[in-house]
Amino acid sequence: MxxxxxxxxxxxxxxxxxxxxxxxxxxxxxxxxxxxxxxxxxxxxxxxxxxxxxxxxxxxxxxxxxxxxxxxxxxxxxxxxxxxxxxTIKHCKPSQMYNPKGCNCICNNTEDQYKCNAERDTKMWDSDSCSCKCRKVENDNCTTGSEFNNNTCGCEPTE
Incomplete structure (x- = not known):
């Protein structure tokens, strides 16, 4: 009460x-x-x-x-x-809008979220930053001459 x-x-x-x-x-x-x-x-x-x-x-x-x-x-x-x-939440980040019915913040870029969800094997949607992130970040596992690529979520040869 x-x-x-x-x-x-x-x-x-x-x-x-x-x-x-x-x-x-x-x-x-x-x-x-x-x-x-x-x-x-x-x-x-x-x-x-x-x-x-x-x-x-x-x-x-x-x-x-x-x-x-x-x-x-x-x-x-x-x-x-x-x-x-x-x-409890009434103020959102600039990349979000307030949803009073759900008492939460919703990302403005819903199209990006749909694209990210289509790649759910390697990527996931981060509602806090309103961005698509790799499920696994393998920076330490890349071999010499390669680096982690956030677009492909894998190790790529350095140019």
């Missing part, structure tokens, strides 16, 4: 994270965040409404003997108000 739940979040600035000479008070707080299961790895629980909360923190710095007050500032933290199950 996809819903908001109380979650602890850090108030420490990323640049100070792990620095033993800097101390934040408080170091964390609890806000509501979306969470839960949506039934598929293509869909995740995501916020549909977010509000921004500000938390005052004191920053202390170690001076060699003890921690002393350095500054006071507000830390901005997003809090999720409402959630829904939605596609």
């Amino acid at each position: 996809c819903k908001t739940d109380i979650t602890a979040v850090s108030l420490i600035d990323e640049k100070d994270e792990g620095n033993p000479n800097i101390q934040y008070t408080p170091s964390c707080t609890r806000v509501t965040r979306c969470g839960g299961c949506c039934g598929s790895n293509l869909i995740s629980c995501q916020p549909t409404q977010v509000e921004t909360l500000n938390f005052p923190v004191k920053i202390l710095e170690y001076n060699g003997t003890h921690f002393v007050f350095k500054e006071k500032k507000n830390v901005t933290v997003p809090q999720h108000v409402a959630c829904k199950c939605d596609c």
